[in-house]
Amino acid sequence: MVRELTCIVCPKGCQLRVELEDGAVKSVTGHTCPRGLQYANDECIHPMRTVTSTVRATDGRVVPVKTDRTIPKETMFACMKLINATVIELPVSVGQILLPDLLGTGANLVATANME
Numbered sequence: 792m793v794r795e796l797t798c799i800v801c802p803k804g805c806q807l808r809v810e811l812e813d814g815a816v817k818s819v820t821g822h823t824c825p826r827g828l829q830y831a832n833d834e835c836i837h838p839m840r841t842v843t844s845t846v847r848a849t850d851g852r853v854v855p856v857k858t859d860r861t862i863p864k865e866t867m868f869a870c871m872k873l874i875n876a877t878v879i880e881l882p883v884s885v886g887q888i889l890l891p892d893l894l895g896t897g898a899n900l901v902a903t904a905n906m907e
Contacts, residue, residue, distance in 0.1 A: 794835055798827040807831045838864040844871065846889060846900070847878045854883055854906055858898040866894050874900065882907045 792812075798805040803823060809831045810817040819831040833839060839861035845853040862870060870893050879889055883902040890900035 796831060796834055798822065798830050800824075800826045800830045809835050811835060840864050840867060842867060842870055842874070842898075842900075843903075844874050846874060848881050848906070849878055850881060852881075852906065854879060854881075854889075855903045856889060856900050857903050858893065858896075859888075859901050860898045862893065862896040862898045866896060869894055870896075 792810075794809045794811065796807040796809060798807055798821075801824070805822050805827050807819060807821040807827060807830075809819050814836075816832050816835055819828050822828045822831065841858050841861050843855070843857040846856050848854055856874070858870075873890065873893065877890060877900075882905075883889070884905050885902055887902045888899045889902055892898070893900055
């Protein structure tokens with residue numbers, strides 16, 4: 792099986808061609824740096840994503856949030872269910888951990904804005 796990807800690690804946007812065999816990466820072409828090679832392997836074998844969203848505050852406003860590291864793609868819906876059920880008290884500061892260790896992924900949900 793062959794997958795074609797656009798690398799998102801840097802602005803170059805290399806066009807990658809990944810050959811897969813029995814669930815493993817057989818070869819990668821099109822990358823111009825080691826990071827592109829790593830991206831292709833990760834994306835085809837175990838895709839990871841950063842989650843960006845908002846959390847409700849008790850006063851009705853919303854606070855922008857994101858995970859402080861990537862999480863496995865397959866956990867995103869469960870993660871969003873938890874985020875959507877969360878209501879926080881203000882004030883919050885940029886980088887403040889609102890939900891630690893989301894679903895055991897090691898990623899924390901942090902505020903991305905200061906709000907009083």
